[in-house]
Amino acid sequence: MDLLKRENWWVWLILAIFGGGLVYNIILGVFLKSYDENAWYTKWWIWIIGVFAFFLPFLIMLLIFSIQLQVTNAKKLNVEGQEIYGTPYFWILGVIIPIIGWIAIGIMNLYLVIAILIKLNAGEGEKFIEVQK
Secondary structure (H helix, E strand, C coil): CCCCCHHHHHHHHHHHHHCHHHHHHHHHHHHHCCCCCCCHHHCHHHHHHHHHCCCHHHHHHHHHHHHHHHHHHHHHCCCCCHHHHCCHHHHHHHHHCCCHHHHHHHHHHHHHHHHHHHHHHHCHHHHHCCCCC
């Protein structure tokens, strides 16, 4: 069973609801090959430093990793609005501006989850299916 087929979009819906944002993004990132082997999140020593620095940097790094992976997955699935969610400045402004910015981040995150599910239902993920011989 290949999870990127159009008829399996409901599996991604269940993962999005029950798996939380991080689990859903990591599994979808594996199927879409969204990981960059030279990115900051592939270096183990960065994560160790985050853990030993009172654990808060580790949680922040995990959140940034999840958002970065979600944006990469959305770009690969051709989700509309890349000019907004693909620019890191909007995410940074959302963090800096209290209340309104945080609400905007929540709305943008919800939009990406729903838009990715819609694109998977529309069959955008099928082009990432590898043919087994």
